[in-house]
Amino acid sequence: MLIKEDDIPALARGCAVLGTGGGGDVRTGSLAARRAIQAHGGVPLITLADLPEDALILPLSGIGAPTVSHEMIHSEDEPKRIAEEAERIFGRAPAAVMSSEIGGGNGVAPVAWAAQLGLPLLDADGMGRAFPEVQMVSMYVAGLPADLVIMSDVAGNVVTIRPVDGLWSERLARAVCVAAGSSALMADYVLTAAQARGAVIEGTVTRAIAVGRSTEQTADPLGALQDELGARRLITGKLTDVERRTSGGFVRGSAVIEGTGADRGRTLTLELQNENLVALEDGRVRAIVPDLITVVDTETAIAVQTESLRYGQRVTVLAWACDPLWRTVKGLETAGPAAFGYDLDYVPVEELA
Amino acid sequence: MLIKEDDIPALARGCAVLGTGGGGDVRTGSLAARRAIQAHGGVPLITLADLPEDALILPLSGIGAPTVSHEMIHSEDEPKRIAEEAERIFGRAPAAVMSSEIGGGNGVAPVAWAAQLGLPLLDADGMGRAFPEVQMVSMYVAGLPADLVIMSDVAGNVVTIRPVDGLWSERLARAVCVAAGSSALMADYVLTAAQARGAVIEGTVTRAIAVGRSTEQTADPLGALQDELGARRLITGKLTDVERRTSGGFVRGSAVIEGTGADRGRTLTLELQNENLVALEDGRVRAIVPDLITVVDTETAIAVQTESLRYGQRVTVLAWACDPLWRTVKGLETAGPAAFGYDLDYVPVEELA
Numbered sequence: 001m002l003i004k005e006d007d008i009p010a011l012a013r014g015c016a017v018l019g020t021g022g023g024g025d026v027r028t029g030s031l032a033a034r035r036a037i038q039a040h041g042g043v044p045l046i047t048l049a050d051l052p053e054d055a056l057i058l059p060l061s062g063i064g065a066p067t068v069s070h071e072m073i074h075s076e077d078e079p080k081r082i083a084e085e086a087e088r089i090f091g092r093a094p095a096a097v098m099s100s101e102i103g104g105g106n107g108v109a110p111v112a113w114a115a116q117l118g119l120p121l122l123d124a125d126g127m128g129r130a131f132p133e134v135q136m137v138s139m140y141v142a143g144l145p146a147d148l149v150i151m152s153d154v155a156g157n158v159v160t161i162r163p164v165d166g167l168w169s170e171r172l173a174r175a176v177c178v179a180a181g182s183s184a185l186m187a188d189y190v191l192t193a194a195q196a197r198g199a200v201i202e203g204t205v206t207r208a209i210a211v212g213r214s215t216e217q218t219a220d221p222l223g224a225l226q227d228e229l230g231a232r233r234l235i236t237g238k239l240t241d242v243e244r245r246t247s248g249g250f251v252r253g254s255a256v257i258e259g260t261g262a263d264r265g266r267t268l269t270l271e272l273q274n275e276n277l278v279a280l281e282d283g284r285v286r287a288i289v290p291d292l293i294t295v296v297d298t299e300t301a302i303a304v305q306t307e308s309l310r311y312g313q314r315v316t317v318l319a320w321a322c323d324p325l326w327r328t329v330k331g332l333e334t335a336g337p338a339a340f341g342y343d344l345d346y347v348p349v350e351e352l353a
Numbered sequence: 354m355l356i357k358e359d360d361i362p363a364l365a366r367g368c369a370v371l372g373t374g375g376g377g378d379v380r381t382g383s384l385a386a387r388r389a390i391q392a393h394g395g396v397p398l399i400t401l402a403d404l405p406e407d408a409l410i411l412p413l414s415g416i417g418a419p420t421v422s423h424e425m426i427h428s429e430d431e432p433k434r435i436a437e438e439a440e441r442i443f444g445r446a447p448a449a450v451m452s453s454e455i456g457g458g459n460g461v462a463p464v465a466w467a468a469q470l471g472l473p474l475l476d477a478d479g480m481g482r483a484f485p486e487v488q489m490v491s492m493y494v495a496g497l498p499a500d501l502v503i504m505s506d507v508a509g510n511v512v513t514i515r516p517v518d519g520l521w522s523e524r525l526a527r528a529v530c531v532a533a534g535s536s537a538l539m540a541d542y543v544l545t546a547a548q549a550r551g552a553v554i555e556g557t558v559t560r561a562i563a564v565g566r567s568t569e570q571t572a573d574p575l576g577a578l579q580d581e582l583g584a585r586r587l588i589t590g591k592l593t594d595v596e597r598r599t600s601g602g603f604v605r606g607s608a609v610i611e612g613t614g615a616d617r618g619r620t621l622t623l624e625l626q627n628e629n630l631v632a633l634e635d636g637r638v639r640a641i642v643p644d645l646i647t648v649v650d651t652e653t654a655i656a657v658q659t660e661s662l663r664y665g666q667r668v669t670v671l672a673w674a675c676d677p678l679w680r681t682v683k684g685l686e687t688a689g690p691a692a693f694g695y696d697l698d699y700v701p702v703e704e705l706a
Binding site: 161162 | 438441442508509510511512513514515516517521524525527528529531532533
């Protein structure tokens with residue numbers, strides 16, 4: 001498949017849904033992807049089977065607070081500087097770009113980065129959603145060594161980190177990101193096609209496009225989206241309180257939705273850290289990370305990202321199961337409730353009342 | 354010359370004097386240097402003339418707040434990891450270690466790093482003193498590109514920065530340092546012997562040893578030191594107020610010395626940022642960066658580093674001329690009063706009343 005300009009709106013809508021509020025602004029990513037396709041042509045979407053065993057895959061993502069990346073568009077130079085540094089280190093040029101996280105702008109922008117580099121995009125990512133911290137990727141859960149991070153910022157700096165582990169990777173990359181103005185482009189877990197087997201989540205670009213297409217040309221976008229995702233509806237109502245603060249390269253906060261219509265009298269509270277992490281009702285968990293929780297516009301079923309939450313919006317909160325990888329012991333250690341500082345047990349969303 | 358264990362005390366005393374309060378704790382550096390010489394033997398001290406044109410020089414320094422580096426001793430692994438990364442990048446191993454700053458522990462510890470790497474130490478440095486920020490080196494003033502910084506911390510992480518300029522180099526290196534616990538080992542301006550000519554300050558290891566030796570076996574250490582340095586005495590008195598705070602990887606603060614004896618009734622205030630930057634008396638500048646200002650024990654003439662300033666100490670403040678490089682336009686732009694946020698003109702210490 002060739003990703004063309006008119007695929008971008010569906011991809012962007014799907015990535016916003018899979019982003020659970022985060023992953024960077026999809027509008028910025030869409031704009032970059034459309035411009036790059038206009039300049040360089042469509043981007044071939046390939047699978048792991050299309051690549052030789054030793055082909056180098058460059059997983060790219062923006063890192064930073066969404067409220068900042070919203071304002072800053074990455075330049076064409078950043079992927080080039082990262083690809084050059086990867087070639088300098090590995091002795092050969094990357095053969096494909098991969099999205100590190102399919103959620104949010106980080107799922108869409110890799111189309112731009114691939115187009116700018118003249119490379120195909122791999123139909124896979126490292127999360128199947130969005131997560132706020134850089135070690136929260138499938139490659140880490142699969143046990144690949146977190147031994148190299150390459151970053152570049154809009155000023156033109158290139159920083160290469162050889163961390164002793166994934167937590168140091170996050171700590172150092174985050175510090176560099178904050179120093180660079182809370183926004184940078186990053187390659188994490190540069191890997192061969194052979195290493196990628198079982199260590200990336202395949203098919204997620206195709207899935208994001210399908211999720212985005214599901215709400216097109218239907219009288220019931222919300223129902224269609226719910227079916228496509230296999231999601232449960234936690235509440236339909238009105239946003240009555242939103243609290244956000246940007247600190248240390250993250251957006252943290254909470255959002256309160258008061259039920260309307262059939263849900264009148266109920267209140268759902270979302271805890272945020274770039275992404276929606278926990279949905280609480282009357283002190284009970286209704287859904288919790290790593291399962292996916294997304295706020296959508298009740299009428300259009302378009303996802304509302306964290307930075308766009310506004311008082312008075314009419315929204316529905318959907319929740320559905322994460323990739324099985326995140327439900328393993330290592331997966332939950334990496335991105336379960338405790339990894340975010342919550343003293344709450346993980347219970348799969350389909351088992352919660 | 355071979356630097357032997359019994360040269361270390363004189364080197365350490367000299368480096369403390371040249372450190373103008375900063376440059377990292379000399380006790381930690383001395384301990385590391387003595388241990389490394391015991392384990393690996395003495396370190397040859399060489400000059401630029403001893404090196405082939407394309408020999409690679411590895412300028413090393415600790416970066417961080419002195420109050421932290423005092424507590425953390427760098428491991429043997431850090432210089433090795435940095436040398437390996439330099440070899441990976443340049444395709445050949447470094448031929449010599451150089452001190453980035455001769456002041457403080459950063460002037461002494463390179464003896465340890467050279468011994469651990471089995472390399473000679475170059476009789477030169479990048480400051481002729483100590484400065485708090487990483488771009489404040491002679492290589493920067495000489496116009497060498499600030500295009501590579503290699504850092505390693507005690508946890509084992511290695512970070513390589515390819516900054517667009519010296520200010521970004523400082524900003525990113527400082528962020529990494531803070532994330533790494535406010536202490537890291539750093540190679541900045543890795544350069545060839547050919548590039549080093551005119552871009553490093555030669556003879557400073559020899560000078561530090563001579564400064565340290567000047568106070569040995571004399572009835573008047575203070576007078577001997579003053580003569581050796583060509584320094585002027587700003588005040589002799591008692592430390593009556595010391596204010597220090599560690600923030601952003603720096604120690605900032607001030608110290609007040611009230612005159613005693615012939616200086617009774619006079620008060621000198623020092624402004625600090627790791628180093629002593631300005632000496633003020635009655636609102637008038639008595640000495641100012643980049644000229645050197647050092648607090649010494651009045652009786653022993655041993656330098657008192659910033660982190661050791663204590664209420665009640667009997668001290669004398671000496672000030673003397675910096676290397677001519679720092680008095681050039683580019684030198685003053687880089688490390689003159691304005692570079693530290695002072696709205697004060699630079700006047701050479703010998704022209705001040």
